C-alpha cells in the first residue's frame with residue numbers, strides 16, 4: 008500500500024520543471040506540497056494524476072507503477088480537486104457531485120450512491136445549493152462542490168491543488184478541519200498544494216518544499232517550517248509567535 012515517487016523528472020519542452028523528485032506520502036496524514044510560484048507543485052500533482060507523461064522515474068501506487076493502472080482503476084482510488092475548473096456545461100450541483108460516483112458505474116447501486124453523495128454534500132456544507140447550476144456559484148462555493156465530488160467517490164487518496172484559494176476565512180478553516188478529520192478517521196492519504204504558512208503549520212503533518220523544480224526540504228511540518236527555512240526559500244523574514252492558548256503562528260515581517 009502507499010504512494011511513493013522515485014526519482015521523477017519532467018520537462019515542458021526544454022524547460023526542466025521537476026528535477027529528480029523522490030518522496031513518500033503517509034497514510035492517515037496530510038502532506039502539503041508548497042514552495043514559490045512556478046516551483047512545480049501543480050506539475051508534481053499532475054504527475055501523480057497521470058495528466059502529464061512521466062519523462063524519467065516512477066510513481067508507485069499500492070506497489071504498482073501508476074502507468075500500469077487503467078483510468079477507471081485509478082479513479083476508484085484517487086480523488087482529485089484541481090485548479091482547472093470547467094463550467095462549459097450547465098450541470099446542477101447534485102449532478103456534478105454525482106459524477107464522483109462514475110468510477111463505480113458498472114455496479115450502479117442507487118441507495119449506496121445516494122448515501123455517498125448526500126454525505127459528501129453534508130460534509131462540505133453544499134446541500135443548500137444542490138439544485139442550482141454550477142455556473143451560478145461563487146468561486147468559493149464551487150471549490151466546496153468540487154471537494155464534495157471528490158469525496159462522493161470515497162477515495163483512499165485525496166489530492167487537492169489549492170483547494171482553499173477562493174474560500175473566506177471561516178470556510179477555509181472549516182475545510183482544513185474537515186480534511187484533517189477525514190484523513191484521520193478514514194485513514195486517507197491526503198496531499199494538498201497550499202501556500203498559506205499558518206494553514207500549513209496548523210493542519211499538515213508533513214511538508215514537501217519545492218524550489219525551482221527541486222525538492223528542497225521534506226519531513227515533519229513542525230520541525231521544518233522554521234523562520235530559517237522560510238527565509239532560505241522565500242527570502243522573507245518571519246518569526247513564530249505563541250498566542251494565549253499556546254498555539255504557534257508564523258508572523259511574516
Ligand SMILES: Nc1ncnc2c1ncn2[C@@H]1O[C@H](COP(=O)(O)OP(=O)(O)OP(=O)(O)O)[C@@H](O)[C@H]1O
Nearest residue numbers: 019020022024042043044045046047048049050051
Ligand atoms: N502547459 C505548460 N507548458 C509550458 N510550461 C508550463 C506549462 N504548465 C506549467 N508550465 C511551467 O512550469 C512551471 C511550473 O508550473 P506549476 O504550475 O507546476 O507551478 P506551481 O508551483 O504550481 O506554481 P503556482 O504556485 O503559481 O501555482 C512554471 O514555470 C510554468 O510556467
